[in-house]
Amino acid sequence: MPNVPYCWQKKGEPIELPSSKSKTLQVLGFLRRDHTFRFYYAEGSVDSLTVVGVFEDFISTLDANKKSVIVIDNAPPHVSAHFEAHNNTLGKTEGGDL
Secondary structure (H helix, E strand, C coil): CCCCCCCCCCCCCCCCCCCCCCCCEEEEEEECCCCCEEEEEEECCCCHHHHHHHHHHHHHCCCCCCCCCCCCCCCHHHHCHHHHHHHCCCCCECCECC
């Protein structure tokens, strides 16, 4: 049965969806203040290697002349040793830091 975490339904009238086997698709994204959304997807699980790659790509799209802030939560890939090791170099540019 597919995982549908949020859905409105009337009491006593369950909503059912047919299910089938498929690959897991994960979506990671960044929402900007102008309401544009940059997303990345990965099949299977997302680990710190994937997250660091996504961050590196996203950071490369930012304007180096503008101050940017990225807020992250405590998801396991965000607090991993690999992410922490790259955290010190992510966003470093000739003109300053992210």
